[in-house]
Amino acid sequence: MILCALGYGYLSKYVFRRICGLGVTAIGVTSQQIKDHGFSNRFFVIRKDIKKAISFSTHLLITAPPNSEGCVIFNKYANEILNSNVKSIIYISSTGVYGNHNGNWVDEKSLIKANSSYDKRRVKAEKQWKKFCIKHNINLNIVRIAGIYGPKRFINVSEKELIVVLKRNHYFSRIHILDAARLVTKIILENYKNEVWNLADDLPSSREALLSQVIRVKKITKYSTIAFDKYSKNLSEKSKKFWLNNKRVSNHKIKDHFEYKFIFPTYINGVNNLKEYI
Numbered sequence: 001m002i003l004c005a006l007g008y009g010y011l012s013k014y015v016f017r018r019i020c021g022l023g024v025t026a027i028g029v030t031s032q033q034i035k036d037h038g039f040s041n042r043f044f045v046i047r048k049d050i051k052k053a054i055s056f057s058t059h060l061l062i063t064a065p066p067n068s069e070g071c072v073i074f075n076k077y078a079n080e081i082l083n084s085n086v087k088s089i090i091y092i093s094s095t096g097v098y099g100n101h102n103g104n105w106v107d108e109k110s111l112i113k114a115n116s117s118y119d120k121r122r123v124k125a126e127k128q129w130k131k132f133c134i135k136h137n138i139n140l141n142i143v144r145i146a147g148i149y150g151p152k153r154f155i156n157v158s159e160k161e162l163i164v165v166l167k168r169n170h171y172f173s174r175i176h177i178l179d180a181a182r183l184v185t186k187i188i189l190e191n192y193k194n195e196v197w198n199l200a201d202d203l204p205s206s207r208e209a210l211l212s213q214v215i216r217v218k219k220i221t222k223y224s225t226i227a228f229d230k231y232s233k234n235l236s237e238k239s240k241k242f243w244l245n246n247k248r249v250s251n252h253k254i255k256d257h258f259e260y261k262f263i264f265p266t267y268i269n270g271v272n273n274l275k276e277y278i
Contacts, residue, residue, distance in 0.1 A: 001024050001025070001058050001059060002024075002025045002026070002027065002056055002057045002058050002059065003019060003024055003025070003026045003027070003057065003058075003059045003060075003061060003188065004026070004027045004028075004029065004053050004054060004056070004057035004059070004060050004061070005026065005027070005028045005029065005060075005061045005063065006029050006050065006053075006054075006060060006061070006062050006063070006064055006073050006077075007029070007062060007063035007064030007065070007073070008028035008029055008030040008044070008063070009030075009063055010148065010150075010153060010177065011063055011092065011145075011148060011177070011180060011181065011184070012028060012061060012063055014150075014177050014178065014180070014181035015061065015181045015184050015185055015188075016028065016039075016042055017181070018181050018182060018185045019185045019188065019189075020039040020041050020042045021039070022185075022189075023041070024041065024189075025041040025042075025043075026041065026042050026043070027043045027044070027045060027053045027056065027057065028042070028043070028044045028045070029044075029045055029046075029047060029049070029050050029053050030044055030045075030046070030047070031046065031047055050077065051077065051080050054077060054080045054081060054084050054086065055080065055083075055084050055085075056084075056085075057084065057085065057086055058085050058086060058087050058088070059086065059087070059088045059089075059090070059188060060073075060081070060086055060088070060089045060090065061090045061092070061184070061188070062089065062090065062091045062092060062129075063092045065121075066121040066122060066124065066125040067121060068117075068121060069124075070121065070124040070125045070127075070128045071091070071124075071125035071128055071129065074125065074128045074129060074132065075128075078132060081138075082136060086138065087138060087139060088138065088139035088140075088141075088188070088191060089129060089133060089138055089139065089140050089141070090140075090141045090143060090184065090187060090188055091125070091126065091129050091140065091141070091142050091143065092143050092145060092184075093122045093125065093126055093142050093143060093144045093145070094119065094122050094144060094145060095144045095145065095146045095173060095198060095200065095247075095249045096114065096116070096118065096119040096122060096241060096245060097112050097114050097119055097122050097123050097126065097144060098110055098111075098112060098113060098114070098144075098245075098247055098249070099112070099113030099114045099115050099119060099245055099247075100113060100115065100244060100245045100246055100247065101113065101246065101247040102246055102247075103169055103170070103171050103246045103247065103248065104247065104248065105247070105248045105249075105250050106198075106247050106248070106249055106250060107198065107250040107252065107253065108144070108196045108197065108198055108253055115244070115245075116237065116240060116241040116244075116245075117237065118237075118238065118241050119241060119245075126142055129142070130142075130194075133194070134194070139191060139192070139193040139194070140193070140194055140195075141187050141188075141192055141193075141194075141195050141196075141197065142195070142196045142197070143184060143187065143196075143197050143199055144196065144197065144198050144199065144249075145175065145180060145199040145200075146172075146173035146174050146175050146198075146199060146200035146201075146249055147172065147173065147174040147175070148174070148175060148176075148177055148180055149174055149175075149176060149177065149267075149270060149274070150176055150177030150178065150270075150274070151177070151274065153177065161222050161223060161224060162211065162214075162215070162220060162222065162223035162224075163223070163224055163225075163226060164207075164208055164211050164212070164215075164223060164224070164225045164226070165207060165208065165225075165226055165227075165228055165231050165243075166208055166225055166226065166227050166228060167206065167207070167208070167227075167228035167243070168206075169206075169246075170206050170207070170228075170243070170246050171204040171205065171206060171246055171247060171248045172204060172205070172206075172207065172242065172245075172246075172247075173200035173201070173204045173247075173248065173249040174200065174201060174210075174267060174270075175199050175200050175201050176201065176262075176263065176264040176270045176273075178263050178264070179199075179201065179262050179263050179264060180199055182260075182263070183197075183199055183254055183258070183260065184199075186258050186260070190258075192257075197253060197254050198249050198250060198251055198253065198254065199251070199254060200249040200250075200251050201251065201262055201264065201265055201266055201267070201270075202251065202262065202265040202266055203265070203266035203267060203268075204247075204248035204249060205267060209267075210267050210271070211223075213267060213268055213271045213272075214271055217271055217272060228243070
């Protein structure tokens with residue numbers, strides 16, 4: 001098995017740590033210079049060598065964000081994938097594709113109601129890969145991941161005043177990077193075919209509840225609150241994607257299939273662990 005990460009970044013970094021430790025060879029395609037050679041079976045190449053990296057690979061982990069045309073990897077390199085030894089594709093999507101469900105629970109079979117341009121791009125990319133992989137008999141796993149948090153990936157409350165937006169009964173889901181990486185690794189190694197997986201922890205919550213936990217852990221005194229009605233007057237398109245979608249993402253499928261127990265089952269556990277990094 002040779003895994004190639006296209007769009008090597010935060011998630012891929014932790015997946016590599018996990019999967020390379022289990023003996024898998026991995027290639028990361030990145031625009032950044034990486035000198036981390038902690039494993040003899042972990043390699044990095046620059047983007048101009050992406051075709052060569054694909055040709056060496058049996059599995060692709062695609063984390064590159066889509067654009068208005070769908071998945072950039074699909075649109076540029078579908079032919080290279082067909083002419084390679086790639087047998088399995090893991091496409092990292094987003095739980096944003098479910099859109100707004102008014103705070104109700106969603107699972108992998110729930111209605112796709114993407115409304116923002118960002119989420120519609122994910123839906124388009126998913127469809128591209130589904131059609132391609134079915135036609136060419138390539139294993140496909142679509143991973144719809146909630147908001148990832150972890151070391152060096154959290155709000156920096158020490159440099160500016162924290163603003164807590166108050167919006168009742170608004171839910172969002174998240175997952176710690178260590179759990180996300182372990183689960184993606186399991187999906188890759190188990191080699192499931194034509195599956196969709198939600199990756200989220202056990203406890204969806206409001207943004208207010210999450211930040212309240214941060215405030216307690218860090219003993220923050222410099223913060224303010226604002227009602228959503230007032231805050232929403234100047235929302236950017238990207239902010240609307242977050243604030244106008246309201247749902248609780250179920251993780252029952254991933255837990256049942258893998259009999260998985262989370263390292264950090266809730267944001268409470270996770271934030272407590274991150275107190276030195278926030």
